[in-house]
Amino acid sequence: MKRISLVAAAALLFAGAQLHAQATKSDTAKKATKSATTKSPAKTAAKAATKASADAKTATKAATDAKKEAKVATKAADKAEGAAAPKMAKKSSKKGGKKSAKKDSTAAKKG
Numbered sequence: 001m002k003r004i005s006l007v008a009a010a011a012l013l014f015a016g017a018q019l020h021a022q023a024t025k026s027d028t029a030k031k032a033t034k035s036a037t038t039k040s041p042a043k044t045a046a047k048a049a050t051k052a053s054a055d056a057k058t059a060t061k062a063a064t065d066a067k068k069e070a071k072v073a074t075k076a077a078d079k080a081e082g083a084a085a086p087k088m089a090k091k092s093s094k095k096g097g098k099k100s101a102k103k104d105s106t107a108a109k110k111g
Helices: 002-038 041-110
Strands: none
Touching: none
16 A cells, blocks of 8 residues: 555656646746747847946956066065075085185195
8 A cells, every 4th residue: 555655646746846847847948939039139229238248348457467476476586596596505504615725725735
């Protein structure tokens, strides 16, 4: 008995889902035909052109901002390299100075 009621409930659910889907399709089709008849292609094209020009302005502004940020990043990188360069030079000069002193002393002994 439980199986029969379960099958009946599933069938009702399936039938209801199909009816709902059909109703949604017809509503969508009505809306599409209504909107297509009320708007002219010229108005649609004008709106698209306006939106495209606004998007172009936004893109131009974003590109300008990106250029500014790139310049700031480049300057910051140059400063960082400049700050790191003396530390690196000091370390290498200490090592290089000892080596060159050894070479000079050996060269003086040989010569």
